[in-house]
Amino acid sequence: MPVLINEMTLSTLILEQGITDLKESDEESKDIKRYDIKDVFLAGYKSCTHAIRERLKDFNRSLERRLNRDIKRVYEYYETLKIEAKTAAEKKGEGIDKLSNKIEAIELERKGKIYDLISKYTLNIQSMPICAIRIEIQSPVFWINIKRRLSSRQFPLTYNLLIKQFDALPCESCYTPHTPYYICDDRLHIICSNCFSACPSCGKQYCRACSHTCPRCKK
Numbered sequence: 001m002p003v004l005i006n007e008m009t010l011s012t013l014i015l016e017q018g019i020t021d022l023k024e025s026d027e028e029s030k031d032i033k034r035y036d037i038k039d040v041f042l043a044g045y046k047s048c049t050h051a052i053r054e055r056l057k058d059f060n061r062s063l064e065r066r067l068n069r070d071i072k073r074v075y076e077y078y079e080t081l082k083i084e085a086k087t088a089a090e091k092k093g094e095g096i097d098k099l100s101n102k103i104e105a106i107e108l109e110r111k112g113k114i115y116d117l118i119s120k121y122t123l124n125i126q127s128m129p130i131c132a133i134r135i136e137i138q139s140p141v142f143w144i145n146i147k148r149r150l151s152s153r154q155f156p157l158t159y160n161l162l163i164k165q166f167d168a169l170p171c172e173s174c175y176t177p178h179t180p181y182y183i184c185d186d187r188l189h190i191i192c193s194n195c196f197s198a199c200p201s202c203g204k205q206y207c208r209a210c211s212h213t214c215p216r217c218k219k
Contacts, residue, residue: 001051001127003044004163007034007134008141009156011167012047012175041129043175048127050176060123067121071114078110137161146188153188171195173209186210 002015034040053060082103089099142157160167168177173195182196183189184207191209198205199214206215213219 001048003047005040005044005047006158006160006167006170007040008158009167009170010035010039010043010172010175011158011170011177012043013163013168013177014047014051041132043170044129045127046175050174050178052125052127056123056125063121063123067117070117074110074113074117078106078113081106135162146183146190148183148185148188151188155190171209173207182207184210 004013004015005011035043085102085106086099088094089102139161140159142159143154144157146153146155155169157169158167159165169181169190170176171178171181171192171194172189173191176192178192178194180193182191182193184191184196186207187210189207189209191207195208196205199217199219201219202214202217204214204216
């Protein structure tokens with residue numbers, strides 16, 4: 001999965017057709033301020049992870065439908081076993097303790113079956129960098145001034161001569177261009193809607209570039 005990464009802004013672009021997506025350019029190169037190579041690889045990794053999720057979205061939905069169907073069947077089967085156990089206990093005059101043990105054994109077996117189903121339908125995907133090619137070209141750079149309350153920050157917007165268009169603004173959390181964008185209050189990070197969503201535990205909306213855990217509930 002070829003990814004074009006701007007080392008100045010960490011903007012990423014998945015190249016659907018590989019390097020054939022790039023246009024020829026005869027511009028002379030010059031030194032520019034770059035992110036550390038570790039940050040560049042991290043941006044590429046996160047961008048690929050998001051792209052893999054997007055490409056497998058329909059397939060994953062199909063797996064979830066089949067998993068839910070099979071879990072429903074397992075649930076109904078073991079509910080039937082519990083009813084049969086209760087009926088048999090009433091006929092034999094068994095005590096509550098013996099019936100409770102049977103019901104508990106059925107519940108444990110059902111949980112095991114459901115765990116096996118989840119393991120069966122789980123996707124295990126690994127991604128790793130294969131190679132990197134650095135391409136240096138001279139590009140126009142425009143500085144935009146980001147303002148939020150009393151704070152401001154300048155951010156470079158580059159025209160990419162390889163693809164003949166402006167590089168998209170990066171999400172500084174997942175590094176995947178995904179509109180709409182938000183600007184966080186604390187450090188004026190540019191973040192996408194996915195990385196500025198509400199905490200599922202307490203509902204607080206927070207910046208994932210500032211913190212990997214919710215600042216309110218710490219989850």
